[in-house]
Amino acid sequence: MTSILILNGPNLNLLGTRQPEVYGHTTLADIQALCTDTARDLGCSIAFEQSNSEGFMIDLIHAAKGTHDGIILNAGAYTHTSVALMDALASVEIPTVELHLSNIHAREEFRHTSYISKVAIGVICGFGANGYPMALKALCEHLA
Ligand code: CA2
Numbered sequence: 001m002t003s004i005l006i007l008n009g010p011n012l013n014l015l016g017t018r019q020p021e022v023y024g025h026t027t028l029a030d031i032q033a034l035c036t037d038t039a040r041d042l043g044c045s046i047a048f049e050q051s052n053s054e055g056f057m058i059d060l061i062h063a064a065k066g067t068h069d070g071i072i073l074n075a076g077a078y079t080h081t082s083v084a085l086m087d088a089l090a091s092v093e094i095p096t097v098e099l100h101l102s103n104i105h106a107r108e109e110f111r112h113t114s115y116i117s118k119v120a121i122g123v124i125c126g127f128g129a130n131g132y133p134m135a136l137k138a139l140c141e142h143l144a
Pocket of ligand 1: 010015077078079
């Protein structure tokens, strides 16, 4: 069975508690439940993770080699800064979909740059929590 790592970066544990005008009212636990339902419908399995630590995210990406077939990554603010996350993804060569709740291109200039995009097979942004099931469907079809 196809296995997907869904990895969420810094501050995404706060979803639904602050800045609902930007990120919505959905919590990360709600998103995990949405992903679990979607994975069941698609016939794939998921591991759902969140970390505020860049180093731990890199460890999870390394550990995905040989364990997961694809990665969905919302790297949060590390998207715009982390050469290290980009290098980790390039090193494991696991097809990765970059995901953002908000449309990063309609926001501040510093959010328009993404190191993750350089190694991702595709990007989904601006659809809020619905982006997660969209990314799962896209990645499962890519891997089929
Ligand atoms: O839109 C996205 O999904 C982002 O990855 C979210 C990041 C942001 O830095 C990226 O540019 C775009 C921020 C996640 C912080 O989430 C919060 C949730 C609630 C309250 C405060 C922050």
